Amino acid sequence: QSALTQPPSASGSPGQSVTISCTGTSSDVGGYNYVSWYQQHPGKAPKVMIYEVSKRPSGVPDRFSGSKSGNTASLTVSGLQAEDEADYYCSSYGGSILWVFGTGTKVTVL
């Protein structure tokens, strides 16, 4: 099973919004509402920001939101802040393969 496809990079100025896409297949993203998003700062472990497509764990700002349409999921970061600059990975339940991650997107705050 191949990795989910994400754009390599995305950017925005402070206060703006950025949206990251995550494209899979009907066997993963399109087949289940179990898409999660992880934020990773350099040299640090990933941190879950969104789970089950659009749910936010306690402590995650409501500037982070998720959605899904067909085989593509999206993460939107509104009101960009300097600390949002990081790598972001989507992940989806894949049935027999269990879990598949996205290729990763580097978000730059200009």
Add this chain to the structure above:
Amino acid sequence: EVQLVESGGGLVQPGGSLRLSCAASGFTFSDHDMDWVRQAPGKGLEWVGRARRKARSYKTEYAASVIGRFTVSRDDSKNSLYLQMNSLKTEDTAVYYCARDSGLYHTDYWGQGTLVTVSS
């Protein structure tokens, strides 16, 4: 406070073996499925394998890239997760993370990772 602490990484030659450990604390270890996820230098995340909890019959599952070479196990009495890696290849070079499954189809806590380098 939930803590996951990996150990056992290091330099190993191609074809060699290594055993990673993950010590868990701050939660009831036996209630959770546990994962290993790796990240090659400068690359993305890759799920490696899972050790399910007792209620799921301690079933183990693996990514295709490691089937037959890696074995995930757990010892609930020691609150520990293990990854036995055999027949290592240069492409197995990565930081290996231990992660807790939340029970809601995502991992909610990660360790700091341990680096495995496979090189001659």
